[in-house]
Amino acid sequence: MQGKIEVIGKKMFYSLNLKTLEETKARQTVAWLLLLATVVAGIITSPTFSRSHNIINVLRQAVALGLVGMGQTFVILAGGIDLSVGSTISLTSCLSAGIMAGRGEMVIPAILITFAVGICIGAANGFAVSYLKVPPLITTLGMMTIIQGMTLLYTRGPVGRITRGYAYFSEGYIGPVPFPVIFFAILFALGIFVLSRTTFGRHLYATGESEDIAHQSGIKTRLVIFMTYIICSLSATLSGLFLASRCGSGDPLMGVGYDFDSITVVLIGGTTLAGGRGGLSGTLAAIFIMSILNNILNLLGVFAFWQWIVKGLILIIALSTYRIKY
Amino acid sequence: MRSNNSEIILEMRNISKSFPGVKALSDVSLECKRGEVLCLVGENGAGKSTLMKILVGVYNQDEGEIILRGKKVDISNPWDAYRSGISIIYQESNLVPHLSVGENVLLGHEPSRGFIINPTKLYKSAKTWLQRLNIDINPRIPVYKLSVAQQQMIAIVKALSLNADLVIMDEPTSSLPLHEVETLFNCIRALKNEGRAIIYISHRLEEVFQIADRVAVLRDGKRVGVLSREGADKSTLVRMMIGREVEEVYPEKVKTFTVDKEILSVENLTSSTLKNINFKLYRGEILGVAGLMGSGRTALAKVIFGVDSPLDGGDIYFDGKSVSLKDPQRAIGAGIGFVSENRGEEGLVFTLSVTKNISLPILGKISYLKFWLNKNKEKKIARTLVEELKIRTPRLNTQVSYLSGGNQQKVVLAKWLSVAPKLIIFDEPTRGLDIGAKAEIHYLIRKMAENGTGVILISSEIPELMSLSDRILVMRKGQIVGELSSEEIAEHRILSLAAGEKED
Amino acid sequence: MKALRKIAESTIFAYSRSERKDIFQFVFARYGSYVVLILLVIVSGILQPIFFHPRNIFNLLLRASPLGIVAVGQLIVVLGGGIDLSVASLMATTNIIAAAGMLGRNELCLPVSLICLGVGALVGLTNGVLITKRGIPPFIMTLGMMILLQGIRFVWTRGAPRGTIPSLLRFIGTGRIWIIPTAVLVFGLVAGVGAIILYYTTYGRQLYATGGNRQAAKLSGINVDKVIIISYVICGFLAALAGLVLTGYLGLADNWAGKGYELESIAAVVVGGAYLMGGRGTIEGTIAGVLIMSILVNMVLLLNLDVELGMIVQGIVLIGAVAFYKVKKLG
Structure with missing residues (x-):
C-alpha cells in the first residue's frame, strides 16, 4: 500500500516536472499553475472574492477579453499579430449601438451591418498581410489608426442606445449561469475543436511553424493566414457587440487596451509569437488570470491605473523567463 | 508490357529561368517514362534543384512548357503539382517538427469529412504507408523526436502517400546512413515495378549506377546530354558534368608542406555535440575534415571560432598559448578567420557594398580611437584585396548582392585576408560555385597555405579534399573516427569511415 | 529601326522583366521619397495656395520638428532590425516630468531636462538589454514598456497632471532665432549628428551590418548585442528630447502628449525608404518621410477636413509604403 502511494506520488511529481514536458506544454502548465496561484491569492487577500456573485462577475468580465483573446490566438498561431482588435471593438460597439438607437426592429440589421464591417476589417488586414506581404505588425498598426479615425469620424463621444432585449446578451441568465458565459464557453469549445480536429486547424499549425514547408506540402498558406485575420476581427466584433450590450451604448474608447491585453493573454498562455506552437487552453488560463487580477485590484480598492503597471510588468517578466529565441 | 512501360509521362520543353543576376536554366528539355528511374546529375549549382522546383510549382519558369501525360499543364504552385500526381522529396527535411509523424505524412490531404479530420483513419492510413516501407515508427510521436535519418524516411513516406505516379527525389540520401540507403533503393525499385516514374537527383555517381535507367546531365543551367545506363561510365559522366577532365579541376596534390611550427592544438574537446576531439595543425598545412551532414564538422569549426556551443571540457592551444575563445571577437583578435558554409546567411551582409563587407572585421584598425572611420584607408585595403583576388565587381561600392556566387565567395575570402589570419577555417568553401570559380578558390586556399597560414578545410566533396589536403580527419557522430595522411587518402576509405561501415 | 533597338537594349530594357522590376524598386526605394515629397508640395500648393504662406511653412516645420527628432531615433532602431513602440509613451512621460519638475522656473529647465533625457536613455537601455539578453521580440518588449x-x-499624476512650463522651454518649442524656429534648429542638430554617426563612425557601420545580417556581423567580430542595445538607448534619449520640444510646443502637461507618434515615426522612417528588416535607410530619406507625414496632416487642416481623416490617411500611407517598397529578399 505504502509503495503504491509512493509510485502514484512519483508519477504526479513527474507529470508536473516541467523539464520532462515539452516546452509549449510546460508553459501551458505554468499558465494553469499561475491561475491557481492567483485564485489562492484572491481568496487570501479578499473575503468577498470567493462569494458566488463575485465569481460570476469575474466570469462575465472575462467574456470580452476572452472573445478577442481567442481570435488573437488564431492569428498568433499562424505567425501573425493583430494590433487592430482594440479599435475594432470601439468601432463595432459604436456602430451597433448607434444603428440600433433603442429601436427593437433595428437590432438584427445593426448586428448584421456590424458583422459586415468586422469582416471587411479582417479581410483588409488579411489581404495586406498575405497577399501584399506587408508585415502583420505594420498592417495592423496602420489599420488600428485607420479604424480609430473612422470611429471618431462617426462619433466623438458615447453614442446610441441598446434595446432591452439586446441587453440579454450581457445580462441574461440561463439557470444560475450568465448567458454570455455560456455563449463564450460554446464558442471557445468550437475554437478548440477547429484547432484540433479540422483540416483548417492542422494547416494553421503547419503554416505557423513554417510557411515554406506548409506551402510545399500543398497547403494554401495565404488563404489560411487570410482566414485567421477574418476570425480575429470577427471575434473582436463579437467582443464589441458584447461590450455595447453591457454598457448600454457605444463608446469610441471602448476597446482601448484590448489589443495589448489580448496579445498578453495569448503569450502568457504559452503560445509562441513565432507561431505554430501553443493553443487555446493556455489562453483560457491567462484570460482568467487577467480578469481575476483586475477583480482583486478592484476589491482591494487599488487605484485603477495600477492595472497598467501590473499588466506591463507581467508581460515583460513572463516573456523574459520563457527564455526561448523567437 | 513494353508499350505500357515506355509511355512518356512527363515532358519538359525548353525551360528557362533566371534569378536576379543569374541565368539558372536555359532551354532545358527533359522527358521521363513510366516505370523508369531517370537520374539527374550535375555539379552543385548546375540547376537540378531549380528545374525540379519549377516542376512542382515552387518557382515558375520564365519560358518553356510542361507536358504531363500528353497534356500541357500549368503548374504555378505546389497545390497544382499534387493534384497532377507529382510529389517531391527534398534534400532538407520539409516536415513540421511539432506535428506527429502521421499528421506530417498526410499533411495537406488529411482523411476528413468536410473540414473535420478523422484521427483514427489518419493514423491507420499513416501506419499502412509506414509499413509499406518497413518503417517501424509510432505514427503518433512528434517528428522532432526522430533522428535525421528517420525524418528523411518520413519525408519519403509523405511524398509516397500522395499516390503520385511521378516521384522526384532531390538528393534523398545526403543525410542517410548506408544501410538505410539500401532500404530506400528497394523502395524505389518497388515503385518502379508499380509503373511509377522516378526522377532521382544525386551527385553521388555510385548511386546513379545502382539505380538509374537513364541519366540526364545538367551543367551551368543547360542540358548536356542523356545517356542510358549501359552507355554511361564514370569518366564520361564526370567529364559531362564538369566540362573538362577531372585532373584539370582536381589536380593531384602537390606535396609542398613540411612539418613546421604548430599553430593549433586541440585536446580532449567536448561539448554538447562533440566528443573528445584531439588534433594538431601546423603552419602552412591544409587539414581536411570529412564527414556526413550533422557529423559535427561545422560544430567543431564553430567551437574553435568561439560561436554558439559552449565547451564542456578540453583545451585549445593557439600559437602555443592556451586560449579560451568565447566569442568571434576574441578569435579574430587572436588571428583566426572563418569562412562559413552559408555565405548568404553567415558570410556576407548583402545590403552593404564590397568595400564595407571587406572591412567589417577590421573596423577597429581602420579608425581613429576606434570611433572615426578612416575611409581612405578602408578604400585602399579593399582595392588592394579586390585586385589581388581578381574580384570582378563594377565598382568598389557595388552592393555584394549584385555579384555572382564565385565573386561573392571571394569577397568573403578578402574579408578574412584583411585580418591576415594565422589560421583560417573553410566550411564548404565551394558549395554552389561553378567550375571556374571553384578552381580560383582552390588556388587561393593553396596560396594562403603556402604563405604559412594554417588551413582547416571542411568539405563534402571528397575530390576537393583529396586534391587540397595534406591530412584528412574523418568525423562521425561528433567524434574523430579516422585520420588519413596524404599517402592514405582514398575516396572509398573516407566514405566508409564517415558512414561508420567496416573497412573492407 | 535597328539603331533604335540597339539604344533600347543598351538601356534599362536590356534587363529581363523581373530584373527591371528589381531595379525599378531599388531606385524607387532610394529616391522615391524625394519624388513623392516634391509632388506632394506641388499638389498641396495647387489645392491650397495658403500652403506656401510663410506662417504656414513656419507652423508646418514647428510641428514636424518633434516628429523628426523621434524619427531619427526610430530610424536608428529600425536600422538595427528592431522597432520601438514605446516612444510616444516615453514622450508623454517626459512631458509629465518636465511640467512637474520645472514648476515654471527657467533655472530648473536644464537640470530637469537632463533628468528627462536620463530617464529616456534608461528606458532605452531596459528595452535593449531585455530584447538582446532575454530574447524578447522588440515590438512586444516596447509594447509592454509603453x-x-x-x-x-x-x-503618479493620479490622472490629472499638474505643473507649468517655463518660458525657456516654451521658447525652444515655439520661438525662433532670426526666421528659423528653434525647434527646427534642434531637429537639424539631431539629424546632423545622426548622419555623422551613421555614415562616418564605426558604430554606424556596425549598426548597418548588424541590421543587414546579424549572424554575418557577429561572425565578423561585431558585438551585435551591444550595437542593438546602444540603438535603443539612442532612441530612448531622442524620444525624451522630442518629448521636451513637444512640451515646449504644447505649453502644458498632458498625460497623452505625443499620442500617435509611434505610428508616425515608424511611417516616416518607412516612407523614407528604410527596410523594416534592418540594414538599409538614411537620415535624408527619413527627413523626407517626416516632411511627407507632416504635410499630409497640415493639408487636412488647411482643407478644413476632419482631423480624423488625417489619421486614416497616415494609416493608409504606412501600409501602402511598406507594400510598395517591398523589395525581394536579396541574394
Whole structure:
C-alpha cells in the first residue's frame, strides 16, 4: 500500500516536472499553475472574492477579453499579430449601438451591418498581410489608426442606445449561469475543436511553424493566414457587440487596451509569437488570470491605473523567463 | 508490357529561368517514362534543384512548357503539382517538427469529412504507408523526436502517400546512413515495378549506377546530354558534368608542406555535440575534415571560432598559448578567420557594398580611437584585396548582392585576408560555385597555405579534399573516427569511415 | 529601326522583366521619397495656395520638428532590425516630468531636462538589454514598456497632471532665432549628428551590418548585442528630447502628449525608404518621410477636413509604403 502511494506520488511529481514536458506544454502548465496561484491569492487577500456573485462577475468580465483573446490566438498561431482588435471593438460597439438607437426592429440589421464591417476589417488586414506581404505588425498598426479615425469620424463621444432585449446578451441568465458565459464557453469549445480536429486547424499549425514547408506540402498558406485575420476581427466584433450590450451604448474608447491585453493573454498562455506552437487552453488560463487580477485590484480598492503597471510588468517578466529565441 | 512501360509521362520543353543576376536554366528539355528511374546529375549549382522546383510549382519558369501525360499543364504552385500526381522529396527535411509523424505524412490531404479530420483513419492510413516501407515508427510521436535519418524516411513516406505516379527525389540520401540507403533503393525499385516514374537527383555517381535507367546531365543551367545506363561510365559522366577532365579541376596534390611550427592544438574537446576531439595543425598545412551532414564538422569549426556551443571540457592551444575563445571577437583578435558554409546567411551582409563587407572585421584598425572611420584607408585595403583576388565587381561600392556566387565567395575570402589570419577555417568553401570559380578558390586556399597560414578545410566533396589536403580527419557522430595522411587518402576509405561501415 | 533597338537594349530594357522590376524598386526605394515629397508640395500648393504662406511653412516645420527628432531615433532602431513602440509613451512621460519638475522656473529647465533625457536613455537601455539578453521580440518588449510607462504616469499624476512650463522651454518649442524656429534648429542638430554617426563612425557601420545580417556581423567580430542595445538607448534619449520640444510646443502637461507618434515615426522612417528588416535607410530619406507625414496632416487642416481623416490617411500611407517598397529578399 505504502509503495503504491509512493509510485502514484512519483508519477504526479513527474507529470508536473516541467523539464520532462515539452516546452509549449510546460508553459501551458505554468499558465494553469499561475491561475491557481492567483485564485489562492484572491481568496487570501479578499473575503468577498470567493462569494458566488463575485465569481460570476469575474466570469462575465472575462467574456470580452476572452472573445478577442481567442481570435488573437488564431492569428498568433499562424505567425501573425493583430494590433487592430482594440479599435475594432470601439468601432463595432459604436456602430451597433448607434444603428440600433433603442429601436427593437433595428437590432438584427445593426448586428448584421456590424458583422459586415468586422469582416471587411479582417479581410483588409488579411489581404495586406498575405497577399501584399506587408508585415502583420505594420498592417495592423496602420489599420488600428485607420479604424480609430473612422470611429471618431462617426462619433466623438458615447453614442446610441441598446434595446432591452439586446441587453440579454450581457445580462441574461440561463439557470444560475450568465448567458454570455455560456455563449463564450460554446464558442471557445468550437475554437478548440477547429484547432484540433479540422483540416483548417492542422494547416494553421503547419503554416505557423513554417510557411515554406506548409506551402510545399500543398497547403494554401495565404488563404489560411487570410482566414485567421477574418476570425480575429470577427471575434473582436463579437467582443464589441458584447461590450455595447453591457454598457448600454457605444463608446469610441471602448476597446482601448484590448489589443495589448489580448496579445498578453495569448503569450502568457504559452503560445509562441513565432507561431505554430501553443493553443487555446493556455489562453483560457491567462484570460482568467487577467480578469481575476483586475477583480482583486478592484476589491482591494487599488487605484485603477495600477492595472497598467501590473499588466506591463507581467508581460515583460513572463516573456523574459520563457527564455526561448523567437 | 513494353508499350505500357515506355509511355512518356512527363515532358519538359525548353525551360528557362533566371534569378536576379543569374541565368539558372536555359532551354532545358527533359522527358521521363513510366516505370523508369531517370537520374539527374550535375555539379552543385548546375540547376537540378531549380528545374525540379519549377516542376512542382515552387518557382515558375520564365519560358518553356510542361507536358504531363500528353497534356500541357500549368503548374504555378505546389497545390497544382499534387493534384497532377507529382510529389517531391527534398534534400532538407520539409516536415513540421511539432506535428506527429502521421499528421506530417498526410499533411495537406488529411482523411476528413468536410473540414473535420478523422484521427483514427489518419493514423491507420499513416501506419499502412509506414509499413509499406518497413518503417517501424509510432505514427503518433512528434517528428522532432526522430533522428535525421528517420525524418528523411518520413519525408519519403509523405511524398509516397500522395499516390503520385511521378516521384522526384532531390538528393534523398545526403543525410542517410548506408544501410538505410539500401532500404530506400528497394523502395524505389518497388515503385518502379508499380509503373511509377522516378526522377532521382544525386551527385553521388555510385548511386546513379545502382539505380538509374537513364541519366540526364545538367551543367551551368543547360542540358548536356542523356545517356542510358549501359552507355554511361564514370569518366564520361564526370567529364559531362564538369566540362573538362577531372585532373584539370582536381589536380593531384602537390606535396609542398613540411612539418613546421604548430599553430593549433586541440585536446580532449567536448561539448554538447562533440566528443573528445584531439588534433594538431601546423603552419602552412591544409587539414581536411570529412564527414556526413550533422557529423559535427561545422560544430567543431564553430567551437574553435568561439560561436554558439559552449565547451564542456578540453583545451585549445593557439600559437602555443592556451586560449579560451568565447566569442568571434576574441578569435579574430587572436588571428583566426572563418569562412562559413552559408555565405548568404553567415558570410556576407548583402545590403552593404564590397568595400564595407571587406572591412567589417577590421573596423577597429581602420579608425581613429576606434570611433572615426578612416575611409581612405578602408578604400585602399579593399582595392588592394579586390585586385589581388581578381574580384570582378563594377565598382568598389557595388552592393555584394549584385555579384555572382564565385565573386561573392571571394569577397568573403578578402574579408578574412584583411585580418591576415594565422589560421583560417573553410566550411564548404565551394558549395554552389561553378567550375571556374571553384578552381580560383582552390588556388587561393593553396596560396594562403603556402604563405604559412594554417588551413582547416571542411568539405563534402571528397575530390576537393583529396586534391587540397595534406591530412584528412574523418568525423562521425561528433567524434574523430579516422585520420588519413596524404599517402592514405582514398575516396572509398573516407566514405566508409564517415558512414561508420567496416573497412573492407 | 535597328539603331533604335540597339539604344533600347543598351538601356534599362536590356534587363529581363523581373530584373527591371528589381531595379525599378531599388531606385524607387532610394529616391522615391524625394519624388513623392516634391509632388506632394506641388499638389498641396495647387489645392491650397495658403500652403506656401510663410506662417504656414513656419507652423508646418514647428510641428514636424518633434516628429523628426523621434524619427531619427526610430530610424536608428529600425536600422538595427528592431522597432520601438514605446516612444510616444516615453514622450508623454517626459512631458509629465518636465511640467512637474520645472514648476515654471527657467533655472530648473536644464537640470530637469537632463533628468528627462536620463530617464529616456534608461528606458532605452531596459528595452535593449531585455530584447538582446532575454530574447524578447522588440515590438512586444516596447509594447509592454509603453503600457508600463503609461501606468506609472497615470499613477503618479493620479490622472490629472499638474505643473507649468517655463518660458525657456516654451521658447525652444515655439520661438525662433532670426526666421528659423528653434525647434527646427534642434531637429537639424539631431539629424546632423545622426548622419555623422551613421555614415562616418564605426558604430554606424556596425549598426548597418548588424541590421543587414546579424549572424554575418557577429561572425565578423561585431558585438551585435551591444550595437542593438546602444540603438535603443539612442532612441530612448531622442524620444525624451522630442518629448521636451513637444512640451515646449504644447505649453502644458498632458498625460497623452505625443499620442500617435509611434505610428508616425515608424511611417516616416518607412516612407523614407528604410527596410523594416534592418540594414538599409538614411537620415535624408527619413527627413523626407517626416516632411511627407507632416504635410499630409497640415493639408487636412488647411482643407478644413476632419482631423480624423488625417489619421486614416497616415494609416493608409504606412501600409501602402511598406507594400510598395517591398523589395525581394536579396541574394
